[in-house]
Amino acid sequence: MTREKMETVSMKKEAPLGWIYLNRPEKLNVINEKMIDELRQLVEQMEKDNEVRVIIITGNGKAFCAGADISHFKTLNPEGAWLFAKKGRELMDYIENVRKPVIAMINGYALGGGLEIAMACDIRIASDDSQVGLPEITLGIYPGFGGTQRLPRLVGKGKALEMMFTGDRIPSMEAQRIGLIERVVPKEKLEEETRNLAMKIASQSQTSLAEIKLLVNKGTDSSLDAGLNMESLGWSLAFTTEEAKTRIDQFLNKGKNKG
Numbered sequence: 001m002t003r004e005k006m007e008t009v010s011m012k013k014e015a016p017l018g019w020i021y022l023n024r025p026e027k028l029n030v031i032n033e034k035m036i037d038e039l040r041q042l043v044e045q046m047e048k049d050n051e052v053r054v055i056i057i058t059g060n061g062k063a064f065c066a067g068a069d070i071s072h073f074k075t076l077n078p079e080g081a082w083l084f085a086k087k088g089r090e091l092m093d094y095i096e097n098v099r100k101p102v103i104a105m106i107n108g109y110a111l112g113g114g115l116e117i118a119m120a121c122d123i124r125i126a127s128d129d130s131q132v133g134l135p136e137i138t139l140g141i142y143p144g145f146g147g148t149q150r151l152p153r154l155v156g157k158g159k160a161l162e163m164m165f166t167g168d169r170i171p172s173m174e175a176q177r178i179g180l181i182e183r184v185v186p187k188e189k190l191e192e193e194t195r196n197l198a199m200k201i202a203s204q205s206q207t208s209l210a211e212i213k214l215l216v217n218k219g220t221d222s223s224l225d226a227g228l229n230m231e232s233l234g235w236s237l238a239f240t241t242e243e244a245k246t247r248i249d250q251f252l253n254k255g256k257n258k259g
């Protein structure tokens, strides 16, 4: 097991899993520029590491992440705000497109930019005491790290507008009901359930995982016809991989190896 600690994030490599911790627990892991840089660095590092097959992002302490650091807003002029939002947005795009599955393990509040990180991940699993929301409107602003685009794609337009218009926090069970979170588990089982899910995914073909992720992400933003064509092209290539040949042979030969 390898561990690494930076100023605002830390990591634990427990191959085939790579755990990334947002690590400003005394401030509920709020996001500053340093965190954006360091989180990106760790995700890139794990993307390149062949021993890591699934990446998990979570928060240290009692929150996943309470959003962007509001104390930093006072110093922002419009140009600075634009640059900060751009940097954050590029990080979310990077997480969304990294060629490995990324799971958000939500351990408490996931608000504002924190929920935007979770929404850029592929799957969200949360403890039963977690709360999520986009409360930016209560500060006179609105989501700037992709929330106005990713939330409606996950929960539909009406629910997304309701959440962003009110800024209300919703419990994880409600978030699961509307399709924002995939699994809710008892707080004390969060890590175990996340590990089980991640290990199951990690046992699958890496090529297939990467292709499925790409097809779903690009396909949902294309016409059905374009998406189906992408699937057909990709599928025919996947069929020729050594891994597919081996797994298909294993399935076909399993009866022959019995008694």
Ligand SMILES: CCCCC/C=C/C(=O)SCCNC(=O)CCNC(=O)[C@H](O)C(C)(C)COP(=O)(O)OP(=O)(O)OC[C@H]1O[C@@H](n2cnc3c(N)ncnc32)[C@H](O)[C@@H]1OP(=O)(O)O
Residues within 6 Å of the ligand: 026, 027, 028, 030, 066, 067, 068, 069, 070, 071, 081, 082, 084, 085, 088, 109, 111, 112, 113, 114, 135, 136, 139, 142, 143, 144, 145
């Ligand atoms: C320019 C582009 C921006 C891009 C888009 C992103 C925007 C955003 O994310 S805006 C921020 C959205 N988030 C929020 O509005 C949440 C604000 N926080 C809260 O409402 C509460 O802290 C809470 C409900 C999450 C938790 O309440 P509680 O359990 O009572 O804990 P405390 O309030 O005492 O928090 C502990 C500690 O953390 C500081 N803190 C919490 N959230 C933030 C934040 N977003 N920014 C800065 N600091 C935050 C809080 O001030 C406390 O600090 P101390 O007083 O020094 O202990």
